[in-house]
Amino acid sequence: MKQRKDKATSARPAKPTDAKDAFDVWLQRSLHKLFDEVAKEPVPADLLRLIEEDREK
Amino acid sequence: MASTGFHDQIVAILPKLRVQALALTRNRAAAEDLVQDAVCNALSAHESFIPGTNFAAWMHRILRNRFISNLRKRRDTTDIDDVPSSAFSTEAAHEDRLALKELGKAMNRLPSDQREALVMVVVHGMSYEALAEVTGCAVGTAKSRVFRARRQLEAWLLGEGQEAGTARAAAAQGARPADARGRRTAQRSSVFTG
Secondary structure (H helix, E strand, O other): OOOOOOOHHHOOOHHHHHHHHHHHHHHHHHHHHHHHHHHHOOOOHHHHHHHHHHHOO | OHHHHHHHHHHHHHHHHHHHHHHHHOOHHHHHHHHHHHHHHHHHOHHHOOOOOOHHHHHHHHHHHHHHHHHHHHOOOOOOOOOOHHHHOOOOOHHHHHHHHHHHHHHHHOOHHHHHHHHHHHOOOOOHHHHHHHHOOOHHHHHHHHHHHHHHHHHHHHOOOHHHHHHHHHHHHHHOOOOOOOOOOOOOOOOOOO
16 A cells, blocks of 8 residues: 555654744743843933923924 | 924834843943934934834934944943843742843853844844844845844753753753643743743
């Protein structure tokens, strides 16, 4: 009997891909942990003042 | 009206500028200075911005150029390891904090263009095309920078050596597939589930 290869080959090699995917997920989450707080911090008042003073010129 | 829109756009993009600045400078104080310098440059160059064109790319480019200019003047050698202290919240497990610290150190070792590219794509969700426009390179180059950054971090963090230990453990925790033990779902404090 002929073995059909076509259906079998859609699966990826589990371990290497899983490890890469896991690292990518971890990296993404970790980078967000490192940087998201920075984005959320209030903008320094003097910087906002700088922009507003320019706006009023 | 155009002037009002311009200033509003600057205010709106400030959080992203701060992230970009920190990615480039690796230092909080330097990042704040860089953002302020970039904003000053942008305000001075107001007339050169064409309304309706990509303001974000224009602004990010100004900041980047200012960073490069400052680097040439100062030969900045920032301390590595200036990970935002907020990363070490009391909620994070000890191992999580260590892994983040290792990531911070590894990030600081990357070339600045790779570090910036990775942060802009992963943290800001920027497309490669937008990144290419901001950094003045080809799309392929932008992709390559992100790819190389990821690959280098993986090598440092999951490869040999002291740095690798905690990060490898953290990565392995999350990488373990749901198996027969399946009910042990990833802990909330795991670096993979955040």
